[in-house]
Amino acid sequence: MRRPLLRFLLAAALLWQAAAHAQFVPAASGLLPAQLGLVINDDEPNSVEIGELYRKARGIPADNVVHVRIAGRPRKLDPERFHELKAQIDAKLGPRVQAVLMVWTAPYAVDCNSITSAYTMGFDAEVCAKPCGPSKPNPYFNAATRLPFAAHGMRLSMLMPTESVEGAKALIERGKVSGFSTPAASAYYLSTSQAARNSRAAFFPRAGQIPSRKLTIQRLSADYIEDRKDIMVYQTGMAKVDKLDTLQFLPGALADHLTSYGGDLLGNGQMSSLRWLEAGATATYGTVTEPCNYWQKFPQPSVLLKHYLEGATAIEAYWRSVAWPAQGVFVGEPLAAPYRR
Template sequence: VPSSNEFKIKQAVPGNRQVIVTWDKIPEAIGYVLKYSLGSNIYVIGLDPETTSYTVIGLENGSTYYFKVMARSTTVIMVETSTILVKVGRTSGLQSHQLGLLVNDNDPDSIAVAEYYRIRRLIPSENIVHLSLPKVTRLTANEFTPLKNKVDELMPPTVQALALAWTIPYAVESMMLAGKNVDQVKALIDRGIASDGTQPTGSAYIMNTTDSIRSVRAKVFISYYLGKTISPHVNVQLLQANSISGTTDVLFYFQGLHAVNDITTNKYPPGAVADQLTLYGGMLTDSGSHMSILEFIAAGFTGSFGTVSEPCSWTQKFPNPQFMIQHYTKGETLIESYWKSILQVFQGVFVGEPLANPWRQYIS
């Protein structure tokens, strides 16, 4: 009989007045008990030993329910899962069952991050693909091709995006769960989850710095979209400055420097994003004089983007502030919003918690 650490709820997918709960199969069990509750109301459903998925219906949209599954023998409960919380209702944006997770079995940090993310976001086990990667910054075409073929073969067709649970290799067009160490990545994941549905209000800062080339996004930004034209949640400001400091309302920070000062002096709400238009910000571990975007993550941001090769100062290779703010504040996830804000993504890398959704909407 497995321990409680081994018997898990694999997935809990909320929908319109329902939740689909899926759990591990215990060969020795003669049946299962699905227990769920809302406040003081507790409900118990007995299920046969062949059932490992059940749709609980008749729930209240917008309410948070507690779920637990117990495996039973003839007379006793043998083992039970941990209790999970699920908010009911069909929500906007990418869902956990639509996200694939890649893990590098040659990297203990990758294994630790992937397991933490699987548990925190309830990523289905069939959406997780294990790879054996060298711990190098870049892969050759010959190294990359068989890995891609394996992912294409094993990943379910329902998966719409990938999260990569490692920091190197970094020259990839996906969102990476990356940081300077495992604790920073776990904190990043926690911030993404904490942001969901919080509907924050604050500011977007588009910086026109003393570096005129790297400030090209500020120079071409349409003044009509300043203020709260894009979203009532976000006050878009164009500042003639190299940095901001001592603030608590930064939701978006679009920089125009090769290295950004004062980022540790601010406090950032969960879900906040930042990036700078510079040459090697996406070279996470060896960016030289160009600040690595991992510095934004270390400072408390939930997402960032940087390039790994010479992009020139072409705005189409970096996030468009208008589109990023529009998509994110309308209830799309971080990975959807960032991806849709960049016309040419092939030279860049995203770092962040892909499913972060601060302006998540419930759909009736």
């Protein structure tokens, strides 16, 4: 077992122990609109329209907007084309920009990597040769820094889907509304009948109340929940999650399922991570190629919850929670922050 894996296993165990007794305190501040770059695909009308909607809604500075051209909406880019695209984006962004939102659904992969990991951490060719092996460690995992580009030379990245302009408007609105008040909510963690997909269950936060955040943590042995109206977090392990149409996600809600191809956003195999956003979640995560069930390749529940409850934005909390993100794509509204005060 490689030394980085040992370090992550030890760190995760300690974090899980700490999360059960954590006293969450507000972060001094998190990512601001002026620190977010916006990348628009001029070859896709929905990207142009949604990108402008988001720029106005969040007050993104005009200097932070980058226009590119990606014809044909390919699901995957080859590494050479991706490196050209990344260089084009980076050339337009100043040092204050700490994160990037790519306004499109596809492309979402670069060979076997996700496009968000390839952009933020660099393309990892080794994981393509051994997709079920460890991948490049994330230096931002459980990090306290507010300036990932300044501290680690990495700009966080996320996709905003463009399949529907109306759907994107609703997503943008959920992200904005999430900052207005802290509702009474629940975080649901499910151990399911698909045992191989329960590799994160050991890291679920302890069930109980967090009164300072008006949050109830619920750990369940079930394949799905239904008719719940108070969801702020929903993490499970299933190839397909049922009863999503019966649920109500609160503004800023995070939701993801540990399965092999959730990040194959337009695929016809396992449930696409887009289904979470369509159901009302605000941000999600999924892997674009077979990762096997390493917990390090998926959002670590106690780390994700810790940072979100301390006031981090969705993009910060999600990126801090994945130890080996090479194969995983981050999707949603990056600036949602229901616990920032």
